[in-house]
Amino acid sequence: MATLDLFAQPSPPPASIAEQVSDLRAALHEHAHRYYVLDEPSIPDSEYDRLFKELQALEAAHPELLTSDSPTQRVGGKPLDQFASVRHKVPMLSIRTETDTEASGAQNFDTRVRKELGLTPADPPVEYVAELKFDGLAMSLRYEHGVLVQAATRGDGEVGEDVTQNIRTINQIPLRLPADAPPVIEVRGEVYMRRADFEALNEKQREKIAQGAKGEKTFVNPRNAAAGGVRQLDPAIAAQRRLSFFAYGLGEITPPEQGGPSFNTHYELLKTLESWGFPVAAQVGRAQGATELIAFHQRMGAARDSLPYDIDGVVYKVNSLALQRQMGFVTREPRWAVAHKYPAQEQLTTVLAIDVQVGRTGKLTPVAKLAPVFVGGVTVTNATLHNEDEARRKDVRVGDTVIVRRAGDVIPEVVSVLLDKRVADAPQFTMPRQCPVCGSAAVREEGEADYRCTGGLFCGAQRKEAILHFAHRRAVEVEGLGDKLVEQMVDANVIRTLPDLYKLGFTALASLDRMADKSANKLLEALEKSKQTTLPRFLFGLGIRHVGEATAKELARHFGKLDAIMDATEEQLLEVSDVGPIVAQSLRTFFEQPHNREVVEQLRACGVTWEEGEPAARAPQPLSGKTLVITGTLPSLSRDEAKDMVEAAGGKVAGSVSKKTDYVVAGAEAGSKLLKAQELGLAIIDEAGLLALLTSSSG
Numbered sequence: 001m002a003t004l005d006l007f008a009q010p011s012p013p014p015a016s017i018a019e020q021v022s023d024l025r026a027a028l029h030e031h032a033h034r035y036y037v038l039d040e041p042s043i044p045d046s047e048y049d050r051l052f053k054e055l056q057a058l059e060a061a062h063p064e065l066l067t068s069d070s071p072t073q074r075v076g077g078k079p080l081d082q083f084a085s086v087r088h089k090v091p092m093l094s095i096r097t098e099t100d101t102e103a104s105g106a107q108n109f110d111t112r113v114r115k116e117l118g119l120t121p122a123d124p125p126v127e128y129v130a131e132l133k134f135d136g137l138a139m140s141l142r143y144e145h146g147v148l149v150q151a152a153t154r155g156d157g158e159v160g161e162d163v164t165q166n167i168r169t170i171n172q173i174p175l176r177l178p179a180d181a182p183p184v185i186e187v188r189g190e191v192y193m194r195r196a197d198f199e200a201l202n203e204k205q206r207e208k209i210a211q212g213a214k215g216e217k218t219f220v221n222p223r224n225a226a227a228g229g230v231r232q233l234d235p236a237i238a239a240q241r242r243l244s245f246f247a248y249g250l251g252e253i254t255p256p257e258q259g260g261p262s263f264n265t266h267y268e269l270l271k272t273l274e275s276w277g278f279p280v281a282a283q284v285g286r287a288q289g290a291t292e293l294i295a296f297h298q299r300m301g302a303a304r305d306s307l308p309y310d311i312d313g314v315v316y317k318v319n320s321l322a323l324q325r326q327m328g329f330v331t332r333e334p335r336w337a338v339a340h341k342y343p344a345q346e347q348l349t350t351v352l353a354i355d356v357q358v359g360r361t362g363k364l365t366p367v368a369k370l371a372p373v374f375v376g377g378v379t380v381t382n383a384t385l386h387n388e389d390e391a392r393r394k395d396v397r398v399g400d401t402v403i404v405r406r407a408g409d410v411i412p413e414v415v416s417v418l419l420d421k422r423v424a425d426a427p428q429f430t431m432p433r434q435c436p437v438c439g440s441a442a443v444r445e446e447g448e449a450d451y452r453c454t455g456g457l458f459c460g461a462q463r464k465e466a467i468l469h470f471a472h473r474r475a476v477e478v479e480g481l482g483d484k485l486v487e488q489m490v491d492a493n494v495i496r497t498l499p500d501l502y503k504l505g506f507t508a509l510a511s512l513d514r515m516a517d518k519s520a521n522k523l524l525e526a527l528e529k530s531k532q533t534t535l536p537r538f539l540f541g542l543g544i545r546h547v548g549e550a551t552a553k554e555l556a557r558h559f560g561k562l563d564a565i566m567d568a569t570e571e572q573l574l575e576v577s578d579v580g581p582i583v584a585q586s587l588r589t590f591f592e593q594p595h596n597r598e599v600v601e602q603l604r605a606c607g608v609t610w611e612e613g614e615p616a617a618r619a620p621q622p623l624s625g626k627t628l629v630i631t632g633t634l635p636s637l638s639r640d641e642a643k644d645m646v647e648a649a650g651g652k653v654a655g656s657v658s659k660k661t662d663y664v665v666a667g668a669e670a671g672s673k674l675l676k677a678q679e680l681g682l683a684i685i686d687e688a689g690l691l692a693l694l695t696s697s698s699g
């Protein structure tokens with residue numbers, strides 16, 4: 001408590017200092033409003049900080065100039081023992097809720113309003129204001145003579161709690177109103193937390209918990225975090241929560257007879273509050289009749305997920321204040337307003353199991369199996385845990401009570417675990433080291449987030465992808481074997497593994513959907529033709545991770561024979577140019593799986609053959625070590641032919657132009673790649689230039 005010495009006569013500060021202080025405050029108010037409310041700052045943060053410090057210094061030197069509405073006084077109060085009670089001069093009402101989705105909620109409300117007002121179908125539509133229903137907590141802000149004097153929670157609607165100290169820390173809430181504000185005004189609105197601020201808060205909480213801090217926890221949702229922040233006895237903690245505010249109504253206000261303003265409509269009130277510096281959501285709109293309310297409900301439903309904060313519905317209010325008065329209340333709910341909700345996006349449920357699914361490319365994904373729960377408009381029974389790190393970070397365990405979120409079309413997610421509900425001894429989840437589908441080893445490579453099944457050719461989950469890859473025109477090439485067909489064959493169990501392709505008979509093929517005799521015969525021919533292949537194509541076709549076309553060619557050239565590649569040690573593999581530790585490891589893992597070897601043997605047994613050669617020493621190659629980019633249409637060579645030729649000459653073909661590109665081969669209608677090459681000053685050649693390079697004796 002500061003003591004006042006009534007006898008001391010401090011000499012008043014020179015007028016210029018008082019003016020400086022007042023100018024600085026006005027400037028800081030203005031900049032804070034631009035920054036926090038309008039989100040369009042006009043000065044850099046450093047300049048704001050400088051002005052702020054200047055004001056702090058002046059106030060420290062002249063404490064008699066300090067006022068509670070100074071921008072320096074947002075955080076300053078001491079922790080309280082408890083909150084004082086506040087009796088609301090005008091009760092804080094709640095709103096009736098319509099939960100039915102789509103049109104009926106808005107339609108029912110309009111019908112009730114029209115009936116209440118005695119309107120006939122011949123009368124024009126009622127004008128409403130449509131607003132968002134913010135998911136936070138209601139707050140009443142009392143200003144006297146333009147200064148924020150009290151902030152109170154709703155409580156039971158009659159008596160709330162005095163949380164002024166905490167509310168002062170909210171930068172969006174003005175501490176002082178402009179001169180045209182009435183002597184007494186209570187502004188009502190919602191204190192809430194933006195999703196990004198909520199995420200940042202929880203991230204900080206997780207760090208604290210990881211560092212062993214006692215009594216810390218993460219928050220379930222932005223509303224709980226906001227409510228917790230408002231109810232902190234220590235305003236310094238509340239200040240760290242980064243709360244926000246939207247105004248949507250009034251409590252007590254100086255009546256017009258005593259010089260207060262007179263509003264005719266709710267819309268006008270909102271616009272005036274905005275002009276006094278209060279944040280009002282941009283999505284507020286006037287709506288004529290039920291049709292426009294329905295349109296608003298739909299529009300906001302679609303926009304919901306892209307808003308930076310949570311809403312749980314929209315609110316409709318009769319715009320005319322005279323009509324509002326005429327309609328009045330029923331049991332604490334005004335007849336002139338309704339909340340029209342959206343389906344909740346978060347629900348609690350329990351984890352029944354954690355399964356591991358194998359994707360088409362062999363990726364293992366942990367998935368939480370949930371007790372069915374209706375969330376975001378659908379019944380959810382599964383939620384992905386993405387990968388090992390994510391599953392660990394969230395630490396979801398079987399039996400846990402979890403919060404599940406489904407927003408829009410986004411796949412359902414486990415947001416967090418309610419740790420206090422965890423059953424004792426629930427074991428931590430670990431990724432299996434074996435593929436749950438085929439039993440092959442599952443490995444996680446360095447620097448990768450995912451575990452992958454190494455049983456590429458054998459694994460049931462990867463069948464379709466493996467067959468398509470094998471049949472690709474740059475692999476073994478089975479003309480006409482596209483994804484629709486492969487899908488059908490695998491689903492109908494006509495083929496299970498690659499060798500089955502060559503065991504297909506006419507009858508099996510012709511029995512497939514939309515497969516005419518002629519196409520069945522054509523496919524059989526294409527399969528027969530594909531048996532005669534080359535070692536690089538076959539090797540590439542096996543779909544070994546990290547073994548692309550160029551690597552397959554290098555391996556074939558280096559070892560000459562498939563068996564030599566299959567049996568090569570890691571060291572031997574590393575001797576191949578183009579093969580690094582990752583590729584070598586991948587080859588070893590692949591050929592260590594007995595079923596992969598078996599698939600290779602069966603394919604050979606089915607008649608797939610290629611010419612084998614002797615291990616070759618590298619011939620001097622004209623393009624070795626060079627990277628080329630091919631762009632546009634070449635006069636005689638196709639893109640694939642040109643690529644083959646470049647690779648056969650030891651060069652590499654890249655997809656995009658960079659400083660590392662040695663040559664850009666440009667054909668007709670070359671576009672941005674050519675431009676970029678010109679910008680970088682690279683060597684640009686045409687098809688003739690390429691052919692000349694290929695025949696030159698050395699690179």
Ligand code: IVH
Binds near residue numbers: 136
């Ligand atoms: S108006 C007389 N407008 O929803 C009507 N309330 O159940 C008083 N809310 O306690 C409230 N957004 O916390 C109103 N745009 C909005 C709102 C809104 C959220 C909350 C508020 C209120 C509850 C009503």
